[in-house]
Amino acid sequence: MTKKPLTLINKKNIRVDGRKLDELRPIKIELNIIGNANGSAYIEQGKNKILAAVYGPKEVHPRHLALPDRALLRCQYHMSPFSVKERKRPAPSRRETEISKVIRECLSPSIFGEYYPRTSIDIYIEVLEADGGTRCSGIIAASLALADAGIPLRDLVAACAAGKVEEHLVLDLNGPEDNKGTDMPIALMPTFNAVTLLQMNGILTTDEFEQALNLAVKGCEQVYTLQKEALKARYINVKEEVEEE
Ligand code: UDP
Numbered sequence: 001m002t003k004k005p006l007t008l009i010n011k012k013n014i015r016v017d018g019r020k021l022d023e024l025r026p027i028k029i030e031l032n033i034i035g036n037a038n039g040s041a042y043i044e045q046g047k048n049k050i051l052a053a054v055y056g057p058k059e060v061h062p063r064h065l066a067l068p069d070r071a072l073l074r075c076q077y078h079m080s081p082f083s084v085k086e087r088k089r090p091a092p093s094r095r096e097t098e099i100s101k102v103i104r105e106c107l108s109p110s111i112f113g114e115y116y117p118r119t120s121i122d123i124y125i126e127v128l129e130a131d132g133g134t135r136c137s138g139i140i141a142a143s144l145a146l147a148d149a150g151i152p153l154r155d156l157v158a159a160c161a162a163g164k165v166e167e168h169l170v171l172d173l174n175g176p177e178d179n180k181g182t183d184m185p186i187a188l189m190p191t192f193n194a195v196t197l198l199q200m201n202g203i204l205t206t207d208e209f210e211q212a213l214n215l216a217v218k219g220c221e222q223v224y225t226l227q228k229e230a231l232k233a234r235y236i237n238v239k240e241e242v243e244e245e
Helices: 094-110 134-148 175-180 206-244
Strands: 027-031 039-045 048-059 072-079 119-129 158-165 168-171 182-189 194-198
Touching: 027 134, 027 206, 039 134, 048 134, 072 094, 072 134, 094 119, 094 134, 094 182, 094 194, 119 134, 134 158, 134 182, 134 206, 158 175, 158 206, 168 206, 182 206
Parallel strands: 072 119
Antiparallel strands: 027 039, 039 048, 048 119, 158 168, 158 182, 182 194
């Protein structure tokens, strides 16, 4: 007997994890969880579990890297060895180097770096568990960690992927969908309607690209609402702590 090939989307357009085509994975965000960092955030998005921590603005080491007119922004995205089914080598891979670079570049326009010349702002993103779309979840957490560190921002940066799986356009691809389909992660500063990251892994027609972009922007807007709620919750906690004292 021949086996039927496994499909990721059923006839009713429901995905393997029970989502509709245009539905985000459940997102949980918490701020201020790393006591030793200036700002931090933790995100769970579906099976993704990611921590972001921000140090700075602080003195630059090595000092010759200091910039005379703005803060030096550095970013390190790292996947822990236990974050995926097959143990990942702990040393930074080419993929992690690339993701660190694009995340730094997508967060940079949101920061008033000119307020802090000759300093550095270091962002660390640690993936504890990965199931597709970790760069987007990492961006969501890192932008909130920057806000939590009290760094003045033009806007929060939201991120979300859209793509194509088995001929369907879908939002927020999970691991199996990412492996099988076309993935297009974007980052957005919603107040300015400014896209600060756009990558694509796979092939889309021009029409599909436009539709996927619109879908991803809608996803970012939903993410943005959740980010603002998480930030508000953090300051309600601070207010309560101050009142208790
Ligand atoms: N992945 C993995 N091992 C690796 C790198 C990635 O299993 O060394 C998985 C992981 O679940 C990740 C997914 O592949 O989330 C997709 O990786 P991609 O490079 O597309 O980045 P992401 O979608 O996570 O931003």
